[in-house]
Amino acid sequence: MGDEGERLRTINEINEKIKRGDVVVLTAEEMIKLVESSGLEVAAKEVDVVTTGTFGAMCSSGVFLNFGHSDPPIRMTKCWLNDVPVYKGLAAVDGYLGATAMSETRGFDYGGGHVIEDLVSGKEVVLRAESYGTDCYPRKYIETTITLEDINQAILVNPRNCYQRYDAATNSSDRVLYTYMGTLLPNYGNITFSGAGQLNPLCKDPNYETIGIGTRIFLGGGIGYIIGEGTQHSPGAGYGTLMVKGDLKQMNSRYLRGASFHRYGTTLYVGVGLPIPIINMRVARTAALRDDEIFVNIRDYAVPSRPDLRPVVKRVSYAELRSGKVYLGDKSVPSSSLSSYKIAREIAETLKKWIQEGIFLLTEPLEPLPREREFKPLKVKGRELYVKDIMKRDVVTARPGEDVKEIAARLVEKGIDHLPIVDEEGKLIGIVTSWDLAKAVAYDKRRVEEIMTRKVITAFENEPVDVVVRRMSQYNISGVPVVDRMNRVIGILTTDDISRRVVEGGGVWQR
């Protein structure tokens, strides 16, 4: 094979063919099949454009709105659409409605994404706004209903869409986790993933030879444009993103859907499709990449750390994930997507049709997107407060064979509520609280091991206090023994210790 970068055709030549009606367009899936049956050289020679698509939850999405002026006019300082707050740090009647903003009356069930869907579906939406009143904008309150047709502009501007690929999720803990990656069952009960893999736009030109600022795309059922790299664009690591815009008035609610992730929040499912002009062999080759050649990590969401610090359980291909079963060790774990492959496919088909019918011409990027970008974590001033900073180290413990009465006396004498029960090596085997003692009296039990709770919720000394506070509130408990890696009790942390810390100032942070 010669030089992979040698030009096979220009965007202009492709557009001429589109206008003549003899352009050859395949969806990414069809391109894969053609390469498998006829080889890459033939496919590259024959095919002008490969279309792609993805339809998934894209939280960094939203719409700029201009409502028009009322008479008398108002300089809206606070604004809501169907009780979802709109960002008002803009001119009098401009606002930005973000997909993850949640309704102040309906919470998790309804958010910015749902308002966008309702607007696109032509539904009436309640607009409410407040102001302090000025000489030029005397009005202080307004409440009315609007439709998409009524307002001047509704421009979808999404700062981060269309992730090239996305790490999959699982859960090693012993309880159900509700995350932006959906419901994760305990003990590696399932795996969820997102992205269309072999149909994913940015997987098909990972070198950004055809994708750049100004690229015309399918967005939400209408026409949109790439306006730059997306936030957290990290192309070097294979996690590129796009910032896109498009006119909401041209869009279609089939490809813009409000969504709620249980106990996490609201978002917007966005449909994006890119045309990949086959300008050289390298682009032809990447456009034909298959699910089994695109890899992501499966990360453990039980570890409440930064996304990139969550432990990697396994590296897998989209083919494995999409098969519905992934082996973790010798355990077969069900896997399923959160983004719709069916609608991704539909988007690639639609874009193909638009190009074939001559209603969608390709654009030359005005500027390429960066191929290298560092994705940095947030620099946090001060130091996080850890369990070891506030736990009590002189722990009073007891042994399973002890008498309940003696234990009760010890609790009273020391003024404590939690008594970890340890074996002869100091390893934690249970816990007794004042509540357990009440039970002992009620049921006339004598020995500690008859009343102790055996499944103890614990903490490690190097865990952030915030994380442990959340654990305590989830299990509705007021204290946790702190154990080392050998499960030996080295301290105890109670809500008393934490509230004392808050009362003394400084919250759970050290400055």
Place this chain on the structure above:
Amino acid sequence: MAKVKLIYSHRVVDKPILANVVLRTGVLINILEAKVNAQKGELIVSISAEGEKLKEILNLFREEGVEVQELAETLRIDWERCIACGACISPCPTGALKFKEDWSLEFEEDKCIGCRICVTTCPVKAINIP
């Protein structure tokens, strides 16, 4: 085949009622889901019997103080709303929800135990239990 929810109050939660029913009638009862603690027990079972035989079995439970709820319809899926994302598939404990060949969603009613995890998991609220 009938799908039934059996609710045990704290008075009967320690009795081997289900085992007795199986022994007395010889009908197989498959436990699909069980939540039992000191105060209360809830079982979802599938009973391989119909008509009179089923009635007799359900009455045996009732006589022992177990509340019986017949689960007629399990899930209702709004196919207009469903976007075939798959978020409900891997959490489903019985594999009642899965993809068809064309990547649209398929629901196998027989396998469903009405656990509701798909109802909360569905991002577009397309699944309900009537």
